[in-house]
Amino acid sequence: xxxxxxxxxxxxxxxxxxxxxxxxxxxxxxxxxxxxxxxxxxxxxxxxxxxxxxxxxxxxxxxxxxxxxxxxxxxxxxxxxxxxxxxxxxxxxxxxxxxxxxxxxxxxxxxxxxxxxxxxxxxxxxxxxxxxxxxxxxxxxxxxxxxxxxxxxxxxxxxxxxxxxxxxxxxxxxxxxxxxxxxxxxxxxxxxx
Amino acid sequence: xxxxxxxxxxxxxxxxxxxxxxxxxxxxxxxxxxxxxxxxxxxxxxxxxxxxxxxxxxxxxxxxxxxxxxxxxxxxxxxxxxxxxxxxxxxxxxxxxxxxxxxxxxxxxxxxxxxxxxxxxxxxxxxxxxxxxxxxxxxxx
Numbered sequence: 001x002x003x004x005x006x007x008x009x010x011x012x013x014x015x016x017x018x019x020x021x022x023x024x025x026x027x028x029x030x031x032x033x034x035x036x037x038x039x040x041x042x043x044x045x046x047x048x049x050x051x052x053x054x055x056x057x058x059x060x061x062x063x064x065x066x067x068x069x070x071x072x073x074x075x076x077x078x079x080x081x082x083x084x085x086x087x088x089x090x091x092x093x094x095x096x097x098x099x100x101x102x103x104x105x106x107x108x109x110x111x112x113x114x115x116x117x118x119x120x121x122x123x124x125x126x127x128x129x130x131x132x133x134x135x136x137x138x139x140x141x142x143x144x145x146x147x148x149x150x151x152x153x154x155x156x157x158x159x160x161x162x163x164x165x166x167x168x169x170x171x172x173x174x175x176x177x178x179x180x181x182x183x184x185x186x187x188x189x190x191x192x193x
Numbered sequence: 194x195x196x197x198x199x200x201x202x203x204x205x206x207x208x209x210x211x212x213x214x215x216x217x218x219x220x221x222x223x224x225x226x227x228x229x230x231x232x233x234x235x236x237x238x239x240x241x242x243x244x245x246x247x248x249x250x251x252x253x254x255x256x257x258x259x260x261x262x263x264x265x266x267x268x269x270x271x272x273x274x275x276x277x278x279x280x281x282x283x284x285x286x287x288x289x290x291x292x293x294x295x296x297x298x299x300x301x302x303x304x305x306x307x308x309x310x311x312x313x314x315x316x317x318x319x320x321x322x323x324x325x326x327x328x329x330x331x332x333x334x
Contacts, residue, residue, distance in 0.1 A: 181204040
């Protein structure tokens with residue numbers, strides 16, 4: 001089944017065609033969301049939202065770009081919104097903790113980590129460090145880096161997804177790597193894992 | 194080549210994105226510098242995490258959950274219609290009935306007030322009439 005048949009079927013509300021679309025692109029969408037939100041459960045929930053949006057708005061799809069490009073756009077936008085909302089909630093939660101006298105759990109965890117010797121570093125701690133470093137990147141750098149590293153997309157396709165020039169993608173990924181390296185170096189020097 | 198310069202280039206060295214000249218210089222420095230070698234290992238381990246965690250296992254119930262959510266939507270819409278239209282209409286009818294009933298009761302009450310007839314007189318007990326306070330005080334003295 002080619003892309004135009006898929007879109008036509010979904011526009012007509014054909015559940016069988018929709019299932020084919022979901023099974024074809026499920027891994028890709030979950031992986032993209034995971035690269036930004038770093039949680040399998042959240043990535044799956046977001047991927048479901050992405051497919052629901054596709055089903056709802058298929059009528060407005062003009063077919064100028066590939067389905068995958070359309071899916072990548074929705075997946076990255078939804079994931080970034082999710083991260084923004086989570087940050088906002090975290091801010092209000094920390095405010096609440098300040099007023100209620102509760103302890104900030106994250107700072108507690110990071111304090112504990114700094115006491116541990118290098119040989120006891122677990123994969124989980126390492127991946128937490130990497131996720132924190134990725135989360136510190138500006139949004140555009142994060143999207144370009146995630147699509148390149150998690151989805152192994154070529155720069156040209158990233159440019160199509162982000163609707164920017166190829167040179168901008170090159171620059172974004174270069175800066176993302178530099179920033180990521182700086183943060184990891186900082187952490188390496190402080191032995192924060 | 195200094196530490197600072199090489200630290201900047203290591204991530205690009207790992208991704209094979211350095212020119213031949215720079216790559217040779219980095220490799221030469223790495224042979225001599227244990228600290229940079231250690232950071233390279235650290236950086237490599239961190240970047241390999243992406244390789245390990247990408248392409249998570251697909252959930253077998255993904256489509257089942259998704260189709261259940263698709264089926265939920267029309268019910269939600271119907272419920273939304275009920276909430277949006279029927280509930281305000283019901284409460285409006287109740288409010289109008291309440292006001293009408295109140296007006297009817299009020300008009301009945303005012304028509305009854307035209308010729309008010311005392312049905313009974315209430316006998317209030319007044320101790321001061323029976324026993325004035327002056328006489329009470331004089332008796333006490």
